[in-house]
Amino acid sequence: MPDSAVHKAFPGRPFATIVQYNRPYWKEYGAGAALAVLFVGISLLMPMVFRAVVARLEAGTMTSSVLWAFFGVLVLIAAISGVARYLQRCLMVRASRKFEYDLRNDYFRHVQQLSQDFFHRMQTGDIMARATNDLNYVRMFIGPGIMGTVDLLRLPLTLAMMTYLSAKLTAIALIPLPIISLLVYSFVSLMHRQSKRVQDQFAVVTSRAQENLAGARVVKAYGVATREVDAFKNVSQTYMRESIKLSAIMAFTWPFLGLVMGVTALLVVWRGGLMVVRGSLAFADFSAHLFYVVMLAMPLARFGWTLTLYQRGAAGMNRLLEVFSETPSIQDDEQTQQHVASIRGAVRFEEVSFAYDKLPVLHHVDFYVEAGQTLAIVGLTGSGKSSIVSLLTREYDPTEGRILIDDVDARRLPVSLLRSNIGYVPQETFLFSDTIRANLTLGRPNATPEEIERALNLAQLRETVEEMPEGVDTLLGERGVNLSGGQKQRLAIARAAICDPRVLILDDALSSVDTHTEELILSALKQFLARRTSIIIAHRISTVQHADLILVVDDGRIVERGTHPELLACGGLYADMHERQLLEEEIERE
Ligand SMILES: Nc1ncnc2c1ncn2[C@@H]1O[C@H](COP(=O)(O)OP(=O)(O)OP(=O)(O)O)[C@@H](O)[C@H]1O
Ligand SMILES: [Mg+2]
Known part of the structure; x- marks a missing residue:
C-alpha cells in the first residue's frame, strides 16, 4: 500500500x-x-x-x-x-x-x-x-x-x-x-x-x-x-x-x-x-x-x-x-510477486546469518520444515530463538542467506500476504485496553461468534471468559479487569489462531501456564495444527517432544537437530536439558 x-x-x-x-x-x-x-x-x-x-x-x-x-x-x-x-x-x-x-x-x-x-x-x-x-x-x-x-x-x-x-x-x-x-x-x-x-x-x-x-x-x-x-x-x-x-x-x-x-x-x-x-x-x-x-x-x-x-x-x-522521511525498511517493491495469493507453509532457512546493527546474533542457520509439520526450537536464554522467528515474519531481514517460503524468497512475497498467513504469538504479550473481543479479533474483525468460541476453546480460555462479568465484551486493562500472565498468553494464542494462519509461531507462548494447562492446550491445538506448519519455541522439553524436528540453538548456531528420541540418543545439550528437567520435576513432586 x-x-x-x-x-x-x-x-x-x-x-x-x-x-x-x-x-x-x-x-x-x-x-x-x-x-x-x-x-x-x-x-x-x-x-x-x-x-x-x-x-x-x-x-x-x-x-x-x-x-x-x-x-x-x-x-x-x-x-x-x-x-x-x-x-x-x-x-x-x-x-x-x-x-x-x-x-x-x-x-x-x-x-x-x-x-x-x-x-x-x-x-x-x-x-x-x-x-x-x-x-x-x-x-x-x-x-x-x-x-x-x-x-x-x-x-x-x-x-x-x-x-x-x-x-x-x-x-x-x-x-x-x-x-x-x-x-x-x-x-x-x-x-x-x-x-x-x-x-x-x-x-x-x-x-x-x-x-x-x-x-x-x-x-x-x-x-x-x-x-x-x-x-x-x-x-x-x-x-x-x-x-x-x-x-x-x-x-x-x-x-x-x-x-x-x-x-x-x-x-x-x-x-x-x-x-x-x-x-x-x-x-x-x-x-x-x-x-x-x-x-x-x-x-x-x-x-x-x-x-x-x-x-x-x-x-x-x-x-x-x-x-x-523514515521509510519502512521492509515493504513491497518492484520485485514483489504480487500475483502470489496464498502460501502452503513450507519454510526453508538457507545459511541465514543475522546481526542487530553490528551485533551478530545468528550464524548460518539452515533448516527445512515441510508444510504441515511441527518444528521446535530450544536453547538457552539469549541463544537466538526469538531472532530466528522474527526473520520469518520479516520484522527484520537476514544479513546473509535466504528464507524461502514454498520455495519463494520471503522478500519477494507481498508483506501483507506474509503477515496474514503467519500467526505469531510473541514472547511478550501485548493487549490493548479494550474488550476481550476486540483484542481477540484484532486480525479478523469480522469473526463470527462460532469462530470466537472455537478460538477460545483452543486456548483453554472459554470458561474463564464466560465467568467474566460481560463475557467477551469485558473490558481489559486500566478501566477493566486484569488478566493473569497465563491468561494473557492464552488470549494471544486465541488471537493468532482465529486468523486461520498457514504457519503458527508460538514464541515461548506457554511459559506462564502450568504444565497441566499446557498439555490441554497442546492437545486442543493438535487438530488445529494438523494441516498447518507450526514453530514452537519453548524451554520445557515436555512442550516440544512430539515435534517432527527439534533444533537446539546455542549462541546463534544450530548445534543439534533431530527428533526427541534421536536427540536423547546422541547425548548432547538436549539430553542434558532433558535430564535436568526430569530431576527438577522429581524434586518438585517430593
Ligand atoms: N532488538 C534487539 N537489538 C539488539 N540486540 C538484540 C535485540 N533483540 C535481541 N538481541 C540480542 O540477540 C541475542 C539473541 O536474542 P533472542 O531474543 O533471539 O534470544 P532468545 O533465544 O529468544 O532468548 P530467550 O529464551 O530469553 O527468549 C541476545 O544476545 C540479545 O541480546
Ligand atoms: Mg526469545
Missing part, C-alpha cells in the same frame, strides 16, 4: 509541505484574506475621520449635529471592522484545525507502517511530542501566523497615509525604524533559539513521563519511586526554566517597543508642532498623522511575534518531516 502521506510531505522543505497540506482550504484562506484587507482598510479611515473633525473645529464650522454624524461614522467603522475580524478568525481557525487533523492522521498512519528498527531508535515519548506539541506549533503557523501576516498590510498602508498627510513628518517618524528593525530581528533570533530549546526539552519530559507511567509497577516494586520522581522533577524543572526564559524574552519585547514608539511619537510631536506653528502643516493633518504613528506600534510588535510563529512552526514541521 503506497503511503499517501509521504507524497504530501517534502523532507527538508517545511513551507512547501505546509502549502501542499493547505491546498484544499484555499477558499477559506482567500475569504479570510479578503476580510482582513477589508478591516485593515476600514480601520485606516479612523484617523481621517478624526482629521475632518479637527479641521471643522479649527475652522469654527462644527455643529453638534455634524459631530453626531462623525460619531456615527466612527461607530460604524468599528462595527464593520469588528465583524470582519470575527468572521476572518472563524474561517482561519477552522481551516487550520482541519489542516492539523489531516497532518496528525497522516503522521500516525505513517508511524504505524515503520519497521521495528525505527521504534528502537526513537523513543515513544519523542514520537508523541512531535504529534502534539510540534504539530500545535505548525498549526499556529497557519492560524495566528497567517492572520499576523495579513495584519502586516497595515504597515505599508499606514505609511502611505502618513506620507499623504506629510512626507516630511513621515520621514522624521521613520528615523527610529532601522533601530526598531534591528531590535525586532535580534529579539526574534533570540526567541527562535530559545523556543527550539523549549521544544527539545519538552520531548525529554514526555519521554520520561511515558517511561515512568509504563514502568510504574517496576518503579514501585523496586522502591525507586522517589528517585524517579526526583529525576522527573529535574527534567521538568529544566523545561520550566527554559520556558520562563522564553516568556521573559517575549515579555521584554512589548515594553521595549513601547519605549521606542514613545520616543518616535515625541519626535513627531516636536517636529510636527514646530511645523504647525510655522504654518507649514495644518493642525488637523498633524493630529491625524500622530494618530497613525500610534497605530504603527501594533503591526510592528506583531511583526516580531509573527516571525517567531513562523520559525517555531518551521522547526516543528521539520521535526515532523524527520519522521515522514
Whole structure:
C-alpha cells in the first residue's frame, strides 16, 4: 500500500509541505484574506475621520449635529471592522484545525507502517511530542501566523497615509525604524533559539513521563519511586526554566517597543508642532498623522511575534518531516510477486546469518520444515530463538542467506500476504485496553461468534471468559479487569489462531501456564495444527517432544537437530536439558 502521506510531505522543505497540506482550504484562506484587507482598510479611515473633525473645529464650522454624524461614522467603522475580524478568525481557525487533523492522521498512519528498527531508535515519548506539541506549533503557523501576516498590510498602508498627510513628518517618524528593525530581528533570533530549546526539552519530559507511567509497577516494586520522581522533577524543572526564559524574552519585547514608539511619537510631536506653528502643516493633518504613528506600534510588535510563529512552526514541521522521511525498511517493491495469493507453509532457512546493527546474533542457520509439520526450537536464554522467528515474519531481514517460503524468497512475497498467513504469538504479550473481543479479533474483525468460541476453546480460555462479568465484551486493562500472565498468553494464542494462519509461531507462548494447562492446550491445538506448519519455541522439553524436528540453538548456531528420541540418543545439550528437567520435576513432586 503506497503511503499517501509521504507524497504530501517534502523532507527538508517545511513551507512547501505546509502549502501542499493547505491546498484544499484555499477558499477559506482567500475569504479570510479578503476580510482582513477589508478591516485593515476600514480601520485606516479612523484617523481621517478624526482629521475632518479637527479641521471643522479649527475652522469654527462644527455643529453638534455634524459631530453626531462623525460619531456615527466612527461607530460604524468599528462595527464593520469588528465583524470582519470575527468572521476572518472563524474561517482561519477552522481551516487550520482541519489542516492539523489531516497532518496528525497522516503522521500516525505513517508511524504505524515503520519497521521495528525505527521504534528502537526513537523513543515513544519523542514520537508523541512531535504529534502534539510540534504539530500545535505548525498549526499556529497557519492560524495566528497567517492572520499576523495579513495584519502586516497595515504597515505599508499606514505609511502611505502618513506620507499623504506629510512626507516630511513621515520621514522624521521613520528615523527610529532601522533601530526598531534591528531590535525586532535580534529579539526574534533570540526567541527562535530559545523556543527550539523549549521544544527539545519538552520531548525529554514526555519521554520520561511515558517511561515512568509504563514502568510504574517496576518503579514501585523496586522502591525507586522517589528517585524517579526526583529525576522527573529535574527534567521538568529544566523545561520550566527554559520556558520562563522564553516568556521573559517575549515579555521584554512589548515594553521595549513601547519605549521606542514613545520616543518616535515625541519626535513627531516636536517636529510636527514646530511645523504647525510655522504654518507649514495644518493642525488637523498633524493630529491625524500622530494618530497613525500610534497605530504603527501594533503591526510592528506583531511583526516580531509573527516571525517567531513562523520559525517555531518551521522547526516543528521539520521535526515532523524527520519522521515522514523514515521509510519502512521492509515493504513491497518492484520485485514483489504480487500475483502470489496464498502460501502452503513450507519454510526453508538457507545459511541465514543475522546481526542487530553490528551485533551478530545468528550464524548460518539452515533448516527445512515441510508444510504441515511441527518444528521446535530450544536453547538457552539469549541463544537466538526469538531472532530466528522474527526473520520469518520479516520484522527484520537476514544479513546473509535466504528464507524461502514454498520455495519463494520471503522478500519477494507481498508483506501483507506474509503477515496474514503467519500467526505469531510473541514472547511478550501485548493487549490493548479494550474488550476481550476486540483484542481477540484484532486480525479478523469480522469473526463470527462460532469462530470466537472455537478460538477460545483452543486456548483453554472459554470458561474463564464466560465467568467474566460481560463475557467477551469485558473490558481489559486500566478501566477493566486484569488478566493473569497465563491468561494473557492464552488470549494471544486465541488471537493468532482465529486468523486461520498457514504457519503458527508460538514464541515461548506457554511459559506462564502450568504444565497441566499446557498439555490441554497442546492437545486442543493438535487438530488445529494438523494441516498447518507450526514453530514452537519453548524451554520445557515436555512442550516440544512430539515435534517432527527439534533444533537446539546455542549462541546463534544450530548445534543439534533431530527428533526427541534421536536427540536423547546422541547425548548432547538436549539430553542434558532433558535430564535436568526430569530431576527438577522429581524434586518438585517430593
Ligand atoms: N532488538 C534487539 N537489538 C539488539 N540486540 C538484540 C535485540 N533483540 C535481541 N538481541 C540480542 O540477540 C541475542 C539473541 O536474542 P533472542 O531474543 O533471539 O534470544 P532468545 O533465544 O529468544 O532468548 P530467550 O529464551 O530469553 O527468549 C541476545 O544476545 C540479545 O541480546
Ligand atoms: Mg526469545
